[in-house]
Amino acid sequence: MTTMKTHQKPRTPLPAPHQLLICMLLLLSGCSAPQKNLPSEESTTKNIGILLLNHGSRSERWQKNLLDLEHNVADRILTIEGIDGVRTAFMEHATPSIADALESFDHEGYRHIVVIPVFLTIGTHMFDDIPTIIGMKDNPASIQHLKLEGIARYKPKAKTHLAPSLDFSGLLKSNALRRTTALSNNPENEGLVLVGYGSTHFDNQWSELFDEVGSYVCRKTGITEYTTAWCGHIAHYSSDSTTVAVNRILDTKERAIVIPLLVSQSEQFQIKIIGNGVSAVEGYSERVGYKPDAILPDPKLEEWVIETARNYAQSTAE
Template identity: 25%
Template sequence: MAADLAIQNLNDGGIEMDNKLRRIAKPFIAMIFIAVLSVSALAQNAHQSAIEKTSNKGGTHRAGILLLAHGGKQQWNAEVNKLAAQVNRTIPTEVAFGMATKRNIQSAIDRLVAREVTEIVAVPLFISSHSSVITSTQYLLGLRKDAPPELARYAKMDHGHGAHHTNHAGGAAFDPTTPVKSPLPIRMTAALDRHPLVADILLDRARHLSRKPSREVVIIVAHGPVSEDDNAGWLADMGALVERLRRASNFKRIEYLTVRDDAPEPIRGQATAQLRRMARRASNEGNRVLIVPLLLSYGGIEEGIRKRLEGLDYVISPQALLPDDRLAQWVLLMVEDLTKKT
């Protein structure tokens, strides 16, 4: 019928067709008409899909990101907020600073709920998942059954008060050691760990310092945890990162360690001695020593590394992982990978 109508329009336009030509042209015109309808339908579906990805109307899925970060000095926090603003252009993002600080996590969740997301994805902007801060946060988010013993210590850091606080609005006491309240499902990704983008950034930091790679030793230095088990996890991930660096470069040698700032003596002293041995050995071999800290942002820990290396010959990267646009990319990739598993 559509083909007959199209042929009639041709005739009305002054293009005459005899019956034989009509019989030949009719199936071809019908095919063209069906193709036009199909393309139109596809375009409409694509448009609707794009709307659904950015809208919560009609019950469609819309994730929001709870960006977790340790927090530090003003400059440190500013870098994280800048990163969050980048990610927020694509997916609603709210930051919660602190070491498993429930008050800040709850506030960020409330802000995401107000932005009408349908699911919350927590992304820990931490160097390693091997941390009692991470396990404590998992408990607060309802992703872990038992509270780690360290959570009580972190709770005391909440505004420098004790474990319980009176709500400023005059409500019930606020307990920083119990899980948060959320009307939305919450999931959580891994931390930076051994992600390839982290290796790419570290390699760029080393290359920025480099003059003649074949006569240079790179030492990747991370803060590290207190416990031996967690430290083993840190070192395993750092080893995987360093393997990527070795395959992509021709430095004389690339080594790595954690300085374990928060660990008691003699652990901390042993880490300092190990770092100095690495740097001294490289110098004695006639190599330049390139120190590349595996830190999220500068704000104090790098000064401790410099102090540990006093009197030795080395150069240190002027920049940590931040600022770098690839970390915004990492956040989005982590959310995408997790939501694909739905």
């Protein structure tokens, strides 16, 4: 098992009179009687552990954004009654793994584990892979797939709760609006391109989500056209989808604004795939507004994590 650091509530020290009483009892007992070992921190039963779960990436910047998210919310989450620890885990390409994090929660005696997936929307990972990794599903095909990918499974002794993904909040709309407004110069002559990872098996859900976000941003800014591009396996990790989408906007508009709806930043997606797709457009420096950023960091996403943790803490107490 991998050793990892957890944000935990500090233990309350004994009041001074209690400390004095203990010292007197120890002096009276001397060495004549065997002493029982005090329970370690690991063996002390804790109530709720929060696991912030994300896909994972080899990109250090990508990882840092997710670890910064934990750092920014941990103290506030630990003020919620019943919650005793906060961790981050990566599904693949980075450590700690989901299995290692869950096993550590078990080792420390947690009664509940609330898994909060920092994923954009429903997809194969949310629908099948993650429930299989944490022991909620036992699909043989998924188990075999995870084994081939080198992704360990672990079914916790603690009662495990899996929260919904980001699209069940409203923050994607406000996030895309803020980033679009920052790049917009003349909304009437601009069109919007939303670029996402995409999903082969859940294309309808992804398309509906991006339609909701695009329509919302257009209503709020005065931009009248939007379209979607994909940058993940559905597009074979090619820049072509981005280039085609931008040119589609430029057929009727003077300028295109490109917003990557990706949770975090990586050189592969924002620079190589989307960035190269933008630079393949003729006259892109004048005709395309693009910043290789991501949904994170976002204070509203932090609030969503905290509120999700609070709701589950209240429900386990009922």
